[in-house]
Amino acid sequence: MSSVARRGRGILVVFEGCDRSGKSTQCRMLVDYLKSIGRDVAHLRFPDRTTAIGQSINDYLQGTTELEDHAIHLLFSANRWESVPRIKQLLDNGTFVVVDRYAFSGVAFTAAKGYDVTWCKNPDRGLPDPDLIFYLDISTKDAQTRGSYGEERYEKAEFQERVAEIYEQLKSNDWKVVDAMKDKNEIHEEIRNTLLELEEQFSKTPLKRL
Ligand code: DGP
Ligand code: NA
Ligand code: NA
Numbered sequence: 514m515s516s517v518a519r520r521g522r523g524i525l526v527v528f529e530g531c532d533r534s535g536k537s538t539q540c541r542m543l544v545d546y547l548k549s550i551g552r553d554v555a556h557l558r559f560p561d562r563t564t565a566i567g568q569s570i571n572d573y574l575q576g577t578t579e580l581e582d583h584a585i586h587l588l589f590s591a592n593r594w595e596s597v598p599r600i601k602q603l604l605d606n607g608t609f610v611v612v613d614r615y616a617f618s619g620v621a622f623t624a625a626k627g628y629d630v631t632w633c634k635n636p637d638r639g640l641p642d643p644d645l646i647f648y649l650d651i652s653t654k655d656a657q658t659r660g661s662y663g664e665e666r667y668e669k670a671e672f673q674e675r676v677a678e679i680y681e682q683l684k685s686n687d688w689k690v691v692d693a694m695k696d697k698n699e700i701h702e703e704i705r706n707t708l709l710e711l712e713e714q715f716s717k718t719p720l721k722r723l
Pocket of ligand 3: 642643644645687
């Protein structure tokens with residue numbers, strides 16, 4: 514039965530959440546788990562700072578350059594678009610694609626600056642639509658108890674508060690909201706069980722586009 518499921522396309526899984534929600538840890542734990550059970554899996558993260566566009570984004574995040582708000586928004590989107598051929602190829606080959614941040618971060622972080630949500634969504638229209646979005650839910654207050662935010666541009670409590678409010682508006686049926694304050698192993702089990710339950714169903718459904 515599982516060998517039949519594995520002949521279908523790969524599953525596109527995205528992790529979203531505010532900074533310090535534990536999203537990257539969960540992403541890694543899921544990738545390691547899928548590998549341990551013999552699945553083909555690719556671990557991607559956005560922004561992908563390794564490309565030329567990603568390098569500009571990195572400079573912006575570190576504050577060494579300034580970019581106009583719309584311009585940086587489009588660069589973040591372009592950074593996702595430049596990965597689409599690879600993502601599609603992986604999914605076609607039946608590989609799980611696990612992504613740390615995606616278009617929803619794009620909308621949440623720019624709309625948090627006061628821009629229109631519909632405008633923010635537009636550049637990402639047409640990207641592969643994730644089968645599942647795990648949202649690591651944490652209050653800004655709890656996130657701060659995990660140690661102070663880093664030094665990057667968006668890592669300020671007031672801004673993260675607004676990001677969380679926009680995420681709230683973006684949630685839809687394929688979002689699985691996870692309580693990020695639970696024990697990390699407990700969260701991991703919840704995530705992997707949800708994924709394994711839905712894997713076969715998704716692998717037989719054509720990939721949609723955002
Ligand atoms: P990370 O490497 O996951 O810590 O992400 C770096 C920062 O960039 C983080 O504060 C979230 C933010 N970010 C991620 N994607 C986007 C995006 O598409 N647009 C904007 N404006 N910010 C983003
Ligand atoms: Na960060
Ligand atoms: Na979806």
